[in-house]
Amino acid sequence: MAGRSLLHHLLGWTLGALALVWATFIVVGFATGVHEADELTDGHLASVAGLQAALHDGHFDASTRPDPGHDMPEDLKSHDYQQSMSVVVWDGEGRLLTSTGDAPLPTFDRRTGFADLTLGNPPERWRSFSRWDGPEQTRKITVMLSVEERDDLAWDIALQVASPGLWVMPAIAVALGLAVRRGLKPLHDLSRDVLGLDVQRAQPLAARHPHEEFKGVVDAINTLVGRQQAALARERQLASELAHELRTPLASIALHARGLQGEMAQEERRDSLQRLEDEAVHAGQVVQQLLTLARASRAEMNEAVRPCDLDALARQLLADYAQRALESGHDLGLDSAGPFLLQGHALLLELALRNLLDNALGHTAAGSRVEVQLDAQARWVQVCDDGATQPCPPPGQRFNAGLGLGHRVVEKVAAIHDARFERVPPPPGFSTCYRLSFPPLPELPEEPAAA
Structure with a gap:
């Protein structure tokens, strides 16, 4: 069973929170739109009813037109969206037949359709719609509405519809915060476990x-x-x-x-x-x-890991030990085919080789042969001598701590370099051999062949 992904876990919680907020906004916005549409329709009904109440025998009677500013029965009170419309009716010759409303009387013309008028003193803006009663053009009707009243109504509707959006961003922030916190709970658990180590x-x-x-x-x-x-x-x-x-x-x-x-x-x-x-x-x-x-x-x-050459290091080390080997009567030699490059600590590698040489020179009699051997292909370096008589353990067996603390130093250097330190069967002519084996080099990707 494949492991779960933290990315999918976090995305699931955040998208779930966003979907919840989005669905809530859609529901509230839809309900608000329906409610405002109902209110607007009711306002139109109330406006038309007010106009019809003022109409008698084809003429408007101002004394019977409902006035929202006066006390009236509950069923005749002004609706929130009821607009105060002004109506003017002319005959085909431009004579005024009847009018109602607060708008000043506009100038008669034969144009129809919507128009923006500026009437009165002081000037006031009005939105108007004009039409004739038919092809005969015996009557022209102009209906006017105050632009200020229309704008107030527009702002009221816009605020009612937009009000749910005022809490969308805070709601999203809170929902996302909770979702991200819940989604990152596995990371917090891991951090707590690490701190508890x-x-x-x-x-x-x-x-x-x-x-x-x-x-x-x-x-x-x-x-x-x-x-x-x-x-x-x-x-x-x-x-x-x-x-x-x-x-x-x-x-x-x-x-x-x-x-x-x-x-x-x-x-x-x-x-x-x-x-x-x-x-x-x-x-x-x-x-x-x-x-x-x-x-x-x-x-x-x-110290940082750096490239170093074990061959050059061994040659320099043997030069340093030449006088000591001469004084102790040992035959000191080197068997190396050339450079042996690796990534490591040159100081630590020198300490390891010094300890191997010290042990070989210190535990063998005068006249013994001590040789440092390197193999860059197999990636090992070993120190062999022909003066020891201690039997060799099976291949791969770790050295005995009783052989000296010098070997402990070599083991620590080997551990630092991910290498292996062990006593191995000696090559012909030698009786004791200790080897330091390094891990192989990583394989380089093959270059594509040229077309």
Whole structure:
């Protein structure tokens, strides 16, 4: 079953909120339009009834025309949309037959249709409509309405119809705010779970975030948590080993120091002094390895990954060790076919090779051969010697921590570079070999062939 999409989830809530507001606006607008149409129709009916009430024997009688300004029975009161129309009737010769309303008497002409008139003193605008009673043109009727009254009516209708729109934007803002908040709830849940992670005792995020957009984030966070836990486990194990490594030489130093305070033979005193010196050197080496590991951790955090050449690094390192190898009687060599480029921390890679060389030179007798071998195609570098007699473990087995803290430094450098550090079967002529294998280079996409 495919995971749900946060985009679709959020769109569903926002579009649902918009549809609800839109449907509400349509319903309210439709109801308002119908209501205003009913009111306008009722106003026309009231206006025509008022005109007919003032008509007697073909002439308008002003004394009987309803006047909205005076008290009258409830059923004769002015309607909201009732308009005060003025009517003028002429005969075919232009003689006034009858009139009603408040409009001043306009000038007679034979034109028909709608027109805008300015009448009275002070001038007032009127909207008029004129027509003849038939082809014989025996009577001309002109109906007039005050432009001011018409505009007031138009504004009243427009406000009534537009009033629902005044709350549409606030309603949309509130509805969208609630919908977006509800749609982003899965993101808030994920943020709360991430904030609740304990760096020291972090558990992987539970797979309760079903949206596709979160899958990559959750996997990346769980990967980081796993790496962090592995790093913390390595640091705790290393701290325990360091404490153990330091405890032994320090206890021996204290023991021999107390022994030197008593009486002993000259030969025993020399042996105690020599042991005291050896244990002090051992403790110093442990502290140096501890500082090296701290330096590696700092470099991992502060230094950017850059291109480096392991071949050039190994050549420079062997040049630095040439004098030491000469003094210890070791045969130091390099087997490399050329440049070995990779992305990494040059300082950390140098620390790893130094520790491998130190172990090889320090644990083999004079006259032993130590060689650094590189294979850029297989992407590994290894240090081999022919002086060790310890049996080699099966391929792929991790090194034994008892071989020294130098290997712990190499393991940490390997972890930083996503590499693998292991003891491997030595090549012919060698008895011990430790290899640092790097991940393969990513494959480049093939270029399309030219047409």
